[in-house]
Amino acid sequence: xxxxNYLLLIFxxxxxxxRLIPWKxxxxxWGRWVVFVQPDAYYHLRRATIWAENFPKMPTIDxxxxxxxxxxxxxxxxxxxxxxxxxxxxxxxxVNTQIIQLVTAIIPPILAAVCVxxxxxxxxxxxxxxxxxxxxxxxxxIMPGMLGYSTIASGDHHIAETLIGLIFYYYAILVLEDxxxxxxxSKNSYxxxxxxxxxxxxxxxxxxxxxxxxxxxxxxxxxKKRDEPFIITVAKNNLVAxxxxxxxVAIIRFIIPRGTELSLFDxxxxxxFQPLYIFSLYLIIYVTSLMVTFYNKxxxxxxxxxxxxxALTVLGFFxxxxxxxxxxxxxxxLFKTDPWHSSINEFQSTFTLQSLKNxxxxxxxxxxxxxxxxxxxxxxxxxxxxxxxxxxxxxxxLGPLELKIKKINSVYFTKKExxxxxxxxxxxxxxxxxxxxxxxxxxxxxxxxxxxxxxxxWTNSYNPILGIGIALxxxxxxxxxxxxxxxxxxxxxxxxxxxxxxxxxxxxxxxxWEKFPLLLTSIILIVVLFPYYYIxxxxxxxxxxxxxxxxxxxxxxxxxxxxxxxxxLNPTQPPEYGVLSQWDMxxxxxxxxERPTIVxxxxxxxxxxxxxxxxxxxxVETEEELYSIxxxxxxxxxxxxxxxxxxxxxxxxxxxxxxxxxxxxxxxxHFGLEMPYPTDExxxxxxxxxxxxxxxSNGFKSATxxxxxxxxxxxxxxxxxxxxxxxKKIKIFEYVKGCVISGKAKPRELIYIRAEFITNFDRRFxxxxxxxxxxxxxxxxxxxxxxxEDNLFIKPLSSYQIFxxxxxxxxxxxxxxxxxxxxxxxxxNKGEDVPGALKEEVKAxxxxxxxAVKSRGFMNIHRRINER
Numbered sequence: 001x002x003x004x005n006y007l008l009l010i011f012x013x014x015x016x017x018x019r020l021i022p023w024k025x026x027x028x029x030w031g032r033w034v035v036f037v038q039p040d041a042y043y044h045l046r047r048a049t050i051w052a053e054n055f056p057k058m059p060t061i062d063x064x065x066x067x068x069x070x071x072x073x074x075x076x077x078x079x080x081x082x083x084x085x086x087x088x089x090x091x092x093x094x095v096n097t098q099i100i101q102l103v104t105a106i107i108p109p110i111l112a113a114v115c116v117x118x119x120x121x122x123x124x125x126x127x128x129x130x131x132x133x134x135x136x137x138x139x140x141x142i143m144p145g146m147l148g149y150s151t152i153a154s155g156d157h158h159i160a161e162t163l164i165g166l167i168f169y170y171y172a173i174l175v176l177e178d179x180x181x182x183x184x185x186s187k188n189s190y191x192x193x194x195x196x197x198x199x200x201x202x203x204x205x206x207x208x209x210x211x212x213x214x215x216x217x218x219x220x221x222x223x224k225k226r227d228e229p230f231i232i233t234v235a236k237n238n239l240v241a242x243x244x245x246x247x248x249v250a251i252i253r254f255i256i257p258r259g260t261e262l263s264l265f266d267x268x269x270x271x272x273f274q275p276l277y278i279f280s281l282y283l284i285i286y287v288t289s290l291m292v293t294f295y296n297k298x299x300x301x302x303x304x305x306x307x308x309x310x311a312l313t314v315l316g317f318f319x320x321x322x323x324x325x326x327x328x329x330x331x332x333x334l335f336k337t338d339p340w341h342s343s344i345n346e347f348q349s350t351f352t353l354q355s356l357k358n359x360x361x362x363x364x365x366x367x368x369x370x371x372x373x374x375x376x377x378x379x380x381x382x383x384x385x386x387x388x389x390x391x392x393x394x395x396x397x398l399g400p401l402e403l404k405i406k407k408i409n410s411v412y413f414t415k416k417e418x419x420x421x422x423x424x425x426x427x428x429x430x431x432x433x434x435x436x437x438x439x440x441x442x443x444x445x446x447x448x449x450x451x452x453x454x455x456x457x458w459t460n461s462y463n464p465i466l467g468i469g470i471a472l473x474x475x476x477x478x479x480x481x482x483x484x485x486x487x488x489x490x491x492x493x494x495x496x497x498x499x500x501x502x503x504x505x506x507x508x509x510x511x512x513w514e515k516f517p518l519l520l521t522s523i524i525l526i527v528v529l530f531p532y533y534y535i536x537x538x539x540x541x542x543x544x545x546x547x548x549x550x551x552x553x554x555x556x557x558x559x560x561x562x563x564x565x566x567x568x569l570n571p572t573q574p575p576e577y578g579v580l581s582q583w584d585m586x587x588x589x590x591x592x593x594e595r596p597t598i599v600x601x602x603x604x605x606x607x608x609x610x611x612x613x614x615x616x617x618x619x620v621e622t623e624e625e626l627y628s629i630x631x632x633x634x635x636x637x638x639x640x641x642x643x644x645x646x647x648x649x650x651x652x653x654x655x656x657x658x659x660x661x662x663x664x665x666x667x668x669x670h671f672g673l674e675m676p677y678p679t680d681e682x683x684x685x686x687x688x689x690x691x692x693x694x695x696x697s698n699g700f701k702s703a704t705x706x707x708x709x710x711x712x713x714x715x716x717x718x719x720x721x722x723x724x725x726x727x728k729k730i731k732i733f734e735y736v737k738g739c740v741i742s743g744k745a746k747p748r749e750l751i752y753i754r755a756e757f758i759t760n761f762d763r764r765f766x767x768x769x770x771x772x773x774x775x776x777x778x779x780x781x782x783x784x785x786x787x788x789e790d791n792l793f794i795k796p797l798s799s800y801q802i803f804x805x806x807x808x809x810x811x812x813x814x815x816x817x818x819x820x821x822x823x824x825x826x827x828x829n830k831g832e833d834v835p836g837a838l839k840e841e842v843k844a845x846x847x848x849x850x851x852a853v854k855s856r857g858f859m860n861i862h863r864r865i866n867e868r
Contacts, residue, residue, distance in 0.1 A: 004130060004134065007134060008116070008117055008120055008134075008137060011116045011117075011137050011138055011140075011141055012113045012114070012116050012117055013113070014141055015109075015112055015113040015115075015116045015140070015141040015142075016109050016110065016112070016113040018141065018142065018147075018536075018540060019108070019109035019112060019113075019147070019150055019151045019152055019540075020109060020152050021151075021540045021541065022151055022152060022153075022540055022541070023152050023153075025545055025546060026105065026152055026153035026545070026546060027102075027105070027152070027153070031098055031101075031102055032098060033097075033098065033101060034101040034102065034104070034105045034153055035153065035545045035546060035547055035552065036104075036105070036153045036154070036155045036546065036547070037151065037153050037154045037155065037546040038154065038155070038156065038546070039584060039585075039586070039587040039588055039601045040155070040156045040587060040601060041104065041153065041154060041155025041156055042155070042587040042588055042590070042591040042592065043587045043590075043591075043600075043601065044079065044080055044083065044104060044155055044156065044157065045083075045100065045101060045104045045155060045591055046587070046590055046591045047073060047077075047080040048080045048081075048083035048084045048087065048100055048103075048104060049084075049095070049097065049100055049569060050062075050569050050570070050571070051077075051080055051081055051083075051084035052084040052087055052088055052095045052100060053095050053569040053570070054569070054570060055084060055085075055088060058077060058081075058256060059570055059571060059572045060072055060073070060256065060257050060258060060259035060263075060572075061259030061260070061571075061572050062259075062571045062572075063567065063571045063572070063573060063574045063575060063596060064568070064571045064575070064590050064595075064596040064597065065586075065590070065596075065597065065600055065602070065606060066598070066599070066600075066606040066607055066608040066610055067574070067575070067578035067579075067596035067597060067598055067608075067610075067633065067634070068574050068578060068596075068633060068634045069607060069608040070259070070260075070574065071259075071260070071606040071607055071608070072258065072259040072260045072262055072263050072269065073270075074204075074262075074268055074269045074270070074602055074605055074606075075157075075203065075204070075270060076200065076201045076202060076203065076204060076270040077201065077256060077270070078198065078201035078202050079157040079160055079202050079203075082107075083100065083103050083104050083107065084100070086103050086107075087099045087100040087103045090103070104155045105152050105153040105154075105155060106152065108149065108150040108151070108152075108154045108155065108156065108159045108160075109150055109151065109152055111150065111159045111160050111163050112146055112147075112149075112150035112159050112163075114163055115140055115146065115159070115162055115163050115166060115464065116137050116140045116141055117137065118163060118166035118167055118170065118464075119133075119136050119137050119140040119166060119464045119467060119468070120133045120134065120136065120137035120140075121133075121166075121170050122166055122169055122170045122173070122464070123136045123137075123468055123471070125170055125173050125174065125177075125437070126173060126437045126438065126440060126441060127434070127437070127438070129475070131475055131478070132468075132471045132472060132475045133471075135467075135470070135471035135474055135475065135525075136464070136467045136468045136470075136471040137467075138467075138471075139466075139467030139470050139471060139529075139532075140463070140464050140467045142532050142533070142536045143463030143464070143466060143467055143532070144370075144459070144463070144532065144535045144536060144539065145452070145456075145459030145460045145461075145462065145463040145466075146159060146162060146460055146463045146464070147536055147539050147540070148460070148539060149460050151539065151540065153546065157202055157203060158203075158457070158460050159460065160202050160203075161199070161202060161203050161205075161206060161209075161460070161461060162460055162461050162463070162464065164195060164198055164199040164202060164206065164209075165199065165206070165209040165461060166464060167195055168192065168195040168196065168199060168209060168210075168213070169209075169213070169440070169444065171188050171191045171192045171195060172192055172213055172238075172241075172440075173437055173440060174186070174188040175188045175189050175192060175234070175237050175238070175241075176234060176433070176436060176437065176440075177433065178237075179230055179233040179234045179237060180230060180433050183229045183230075183232075183233045184233070185236065185237055185240055186237050189237040189238070189240050189241045190240075190241070190244060192237075192238070192241035192245075193240065193241035193242065193243070193244025193245040193248075194244065194245065194248070195245070196210060196241060196242065196244070196245025196246070196249075196278060197244070197245040197246075197248035197249050197252075199245075200245065200249045200274045200275070200278070201248075201249060201252060201270075204267070204268075204269070204270055204271075204273075204274050207274055207277060207278065207330065208451070209461075210242075210278055210281070211281065212443065212444055212447045212448070213238075213444070214238075214281045214282060214284075214285055215443060215447070216439065216440060216443040216444060217234065217235065217238060217285045218285060218288060219439065219443060220234070220436060220439060221234075221235065221285070221288055221289050221292055222292070223388065223436075223439065224432075224436065225292045225295065225296065226296065227432075228292070228293050228296065231289045231292060232289045232290065232293065234289070235282075235285050235286040235288070235289035235290075236286060236289075238282050238285060238286070239282045239283060239285070239286040241282070242278050242279050242281070242282035242283075243279060243282075245275070245278060246274075246275035246276070246278050246279040247275070249274055249275040250272060250275040250276075253270065253271065253272055253275070258271075260607065262607065264322070265322030265323070265325075265326055266322075266326060266329070267326040267327070267329040267330040268329060268605050271326075272322075273322060273323065273326035276320070276322075276323055277323060277326065277327065280316075280323065284313065287309055291306055291309060294306075345456065346455070346456055346457045347455050347456070347457060348455070348456055349453065349454060349455070349456070350374075350452055350453055350454075350455070350456050350459055351367075351371050351374070351453065362534075366530075366531045366534050366535065369530075369531040370531045370532075370535065373466070373469070373470055373473075373528065373531065374449075374452075374453075374466060375469075376466070376469035376470055376472065376473050377445045377446075377449055377462075377465045377466055377468060377469025377472075378445060378446045378449040378469075379469070380441070380445070380469055380472045380473075381441060381442040381443075381445040381446045381449075382442070382446070384435075384438045384439065384441060384442045385439070385442045387435070387438075388435050388438065388439055388442070441465075441468065444465065445465045445468070445469070448461055448462040448465055449462060449465070470528060473528075474521060474524065474525055474528065477521055477524055478517055478518070478521040481517040481520050481521060482517040547588070548729075549714070549715075550713035550714060550715050550728075550729045550730050551585070551588060551713075551730065552592065553713065553714070554639075554711065554713050554730045554732065555588055555589060555592040555593040556592065556593075557711055557732075557793070558579075558589070558593040558595060558637070558711075558732065559592065559593045559594050559595075561711075561792060561793070562593075562595070562636075562637060562792075563576070563577075564594075565577065565594070565595055565596060568594055571596075575596050576636075577596075577634055577635070577636035577637075578595075578596045578597065578598050578633055578634050578635055578636065579593070579595045579596065579597050579598070579635070579636070579637045579638075579639060580597075580598045580599070580610075580613075580614065580617075580630070580633060580635045580637075580638050580639070581597065581598075581599070581614070581638070581639035581640075581641075582614055582639075582641055582643070582646065583599045583600065583601060583603055583611050583614050584601055585597075585639060585641075586599055586600020586601050586602075587600055587601050589639070595637070597610075598610040598613065598614070598633045598635065599611045599613070599614045608633075610633065611654075612654050613629060613633065615646065615651055615654035615655055616629075616654060616655060616656065617629055617687055618643050618655065618659075618685065618687050618688060619655040619656035619659035619663075619685065620656070620685065620686055620687065621656075621684075621685055621686065622686065623686050623704065623705060623706070626686050626687065627706060627735075630735050635735050636734065636735055637710075637732055637733070637734055637735070638707065638732070638733040638734075638735060639730060639731075639732055640687070640690075640691045640730070640731045640732075640733065641717075641729065641730050641731075642717050642718070642719060642727075642729075643688070643691075644664070644676050644677070644678055644682075644719070645676070647660055647663075647664050647676050648660075648676060659685075662679070662681050663678055663679055663681045663682035663685070663688075664676045664677070664678060664679065664682070665677055665678075665679055678721060680700070683698075683700040683701070684700045684701050685701075686701070686704065689701040689704070690704045690707050690733065691727070691731060692721065692722070692725065692727055693725075694709045694731075694765050694767065695707050695708065695709065695733070695767065695784060696765070696766065696767045696768045696769070697768045697769045697770055697849055698768070699848065702769070702770065703753075703767070703768065703769035703770070703782075704784065705738050705782035705784060706735060706736055706737060706738040706782065706784055707733045707734070707735060707736075707784060708733060708734050708736055708784040708785045708791055708794070708818065709731060709732070709733055709757075709759070709791070709794050710732050710733065710734045710791055710792035710793060710794055711731070711732040711759075711760055711792060711793045711794070712728040712730065712731045712732070712759050712760065712761060712763070713728050713729045713730040713731075713761075714728075714761050715728065715729050716728055716729060717729045726763065728759075728761070728763070734791075734792070736784055736818050736819050736821075737818070737819060737820060737821030738782040738783060738784045738818060738821060739782070739783040739784075739813045739817040739818050739821065739822050739823075739824060740780060740781070740782060740783075740821060740822070740823040740824065741753070741771075741779075741780065741781040741782070741783060741800075741802070741811065741823075741824055741826060742778075742779075742780055742823055742824070742825050742826075743778070743779050743780075743781070743802075743825065743826040743827065743828055744773075744777050744778060744779075744826070744827040744828060744829060745773040745777050745779055745804055745807075745828040745829065746773065746777055746804070746828075746829070747773060747774070747775050747776060747777045748772065748773060748774070748775065749772070749773045749777070749779075749804050749805070749828075750770060750771075750772055750773075750804070750805075750846045750849075751770065751771040751772065751773065751779055751781065751802060751803065751804055751828065752768070752769075752770055752802070752803040752804075752842060752845050752846050752849060753768065753769040753770070753771070753781055753783070753800055753801070753802050753803075754766055754767065754768045754769075754800070754801050754803075754845075755767050755783075755785060755787050755796060755797075755798050755799065755800045755801065756796070756797040756798045757785065757791070757794050757795060757796055757797060758794070758795050758797055759793070759794055760793035760794070764797070767785060768845070768849065769781060769782070769783075769849075770846075770849035781802075783800055783811070783813050783817075783818070784818060785813070785818065786813050786814050786815045786817065786818050787799045787800055787811070787812050787813050788812040788813060788814050789814055789815055791815070791818075799811060799812045800812070800813065802826065802828065802831075803834060803838075803842045803845075803846075804828050804831075804834075805834075805842065805843065805846065806833065806834055807828050807829065807831035807832065807833065807834065808831050808832060808833075808834050808838075808842075809826050809828060809831040809832075811824060811826065
């Protein structure tokens with residue numbers, strides 16, 4: 001026992017240390033700040049900071065999410081509250097940002113290390129087999145799905161879900177054992193109830209864990225229908241646990257004030273749905289156990305009561321509308337029926353046929369081996385189901401129970417029946433309780449396997465079960481090897497003493513050494529372990545910071561150089577303005593840039609329609625509609641990145657009808673896959689044109705009137721759609737009123753406007769626009785950039801130069817002019833002559849930009865210019 005404890009300690013420490021390996025890529029300057037691995041970590045970090053800043057109060061409504069409407073945080077508070085409390089203790093009651101970041105970074109590796117021990121305990125309580133439990137714990141160290149959520153600075157709560165689930169199943173199995181011993185309420189059921197509450201207070205989706213357990217109880221009750229005292233006691237204990245857990249969650253939901261109606265009864269929010277659902281579910285299980293007793297005593301009475309029970313259940317679901325709607329929302333969430341979930345990598349299938357077919361490379365072979373090991377747990381789960389259905393009480397080779405090798409006298413092998421030995425006496429007998437506990441592995445294992453196969457995010461919860469499946473496989477190999485080893489050893493012993501044939505040195509080394517089965521199994525274990533080492537090495541041994549430098553530096557710039565917003569750490573009131581970006585930058589912007597966002601990584605789960613809007617704006621054709629959207633959401637800054645990567649059949653519903661069909665074509669890419677690519681039609685829309693051409697007029701569309709570039713990232717975007725124009729990965733535009741040029745020219749005359757600028761990374765660009773005078777010679781133009789001073793980090797290299805065919809003027813604008821919409825009057829008739837060197841250039845520009853001017857007489861104007 002002492003050796004086992006030492007091994008578990010080594011496994012636990014190893015698990016923790018492995019997750020610390022990439023610390024240099026996240027912990028900057030020995031903890032002055034932390035760069036986290038993924039966006040959700042910044043959500044938890046921000047919520048924990050708000051908790052600590054306002055402790056013990058917790059602001060419920062958050063106007064930095066779903067600005068300007070405000071939103072309530074969807075997730076329950078326990079995980080972030082724990083980070084805040086630990087940070088305050090370590091900071092001696094003072095809020096210290098560095099401590100909060102370090103605590104957020106270090107908690108997932110700690111929880112993952114504890115998962116190793118929890119896996120051992122769960123396996124041992126099911127089968128009482130030290131070897132299988134130890135191998136399972138060993139593999140729990142490096143399971144890829146768990147590792148991805150638990151390296152240092154991963155910062156998310158998903159590993160906590162796995163740990164709580166493991167501990168819950170452990171105590172739930174202990175309740176089964178207690179119910180077999182005595183027909184009373186077990187003390188372990190109280191712990192089980194507390195674990196239900198803890199799980200729901202960490203993540204509302206933990207209802208999946210408890211729903212799977214309820215499904216197991218239903219199957220078990222049917223299987224053990226003749227053992228009435230046992231199934232009723234089990235159902236009663238679980239109902240008590242559900243009542244305790246539901247009561248705790250409901251009380252805490254009542255204590256924490258809700259900010260919106262969404263947190264009253266909504267599956268996607270921490271609400272009263274979760275406790276009501278859990279209690280109702282286990283109440284149904286308890287009533288089912290009673291129905292089984294009626295079935296055993298009087299089948300007619302059973303049909304009567306069963307009909308009443310089903311009718312009341314259905315009626316209850318119709319009466320309790322929030323429960324019914326919440327349940328339906330939960331099912332839709334699991335089966336990703338909405339386009340948003342379908343488009344997110346986390347919700348994609350873990351394996352695809354294409355990835356399994358690609359075995360022409362080492363990664364392809366590794367992926368196939370990983371898939372084969374992925375299948376071990378459900379295979380063993382199905383084997384146990386078959387054994388249970390057939391009610392076989394003896395342990396088959398598939399079983400993990402220890403095989404006791406009986407000492408065989410060598411004289412026995414002189415008999416003719418030597419090769420017809422019946423080995424049934426080698427198997428240890430199992431009782432009904434062992435079968436009931438093995439059924440836990442079958443139901444839970446197969447359920448999480450299907451979830452993990454369907455969605456990558458469930459591999460985190462499936463990975464301990466995956467480790468158990470591998471352990472069962474290795475145990476089966478060990479049993480077979482040991483059995484064959486014993487057979488050959490006895491045969492060589494008989495041949496040496498009876499036939500007087502001397503055994504060779506190699507045979508003696510292999511077959512007389514007691515540890516050889518363990519050695520051979522260990523070698524096989526290393527082979528099985530190789531795919532995991534290969535996958536894990538990419539996760540642990542990585543280079544560079546987990547966030548792209550362009551993203552981090554851009555948001556740091558926004559934090560330092562854009563106007564600060566109010567109520568940052570007590571966001572119960574609306575700040576001054578909002579930032580609109582792609583949805584997956586939301587958490588980054590809120591914490592790193594400290595600015596409110598119209599949409600964040602919670603997608604359409606938040607109210608206000610910001611998520612749909614972040615897609616829709618790319619398909620808007622007119623500037624008037626675009627600006628009305630910006631006004632609705634009080635947008636001041638717009639962060640633009642390549643939108644094409646988000647454009648596919650899953651997100652098609654969020655754009656205007658027909659937009660994707662007109663603007664996107666599919667081109668072949670790697671491994672036979674296709675990727676979206678924009679057509680020329682794409683750049684005739686307002687925002688795509690602004691993103692590529694910095695708001696300048698061009699051959700696709702007229703100039704953007706009220707958006708000016710104020711910052712761009714250092715590196716270019718991966719995809720460059722124009723060979724002669726470099727587009728940076730991230731651009732920030734400011735939404736301004738735009739200086740208005742009100743001028744005089746000849747009737748129906750074309751006007752050409754230009755100014756030259758240089759960006760913060762020395763990219764020069766020319767902003768151009770065109771206007772047309774009416775029949776009275778009046779024209780209007782909009783100038784979004786300042787030319788007499790910097791546009792934040794975009795510097796002007798010239799004044800605005802306004803041309804007609806023969807005349808030109810120079811105009812300087814200030815930031816105040818641009819921001820307040822100052823109107824400047826000009827008279828082109830009083831301008832100076834266009835220099836001779838510029839005449840041909842101006843003529844060409846007027847000709848090229850004529851198409852960018854809205855005019856019924858466009859064709860006639862275009863013809864006259866060409867004639868001249």
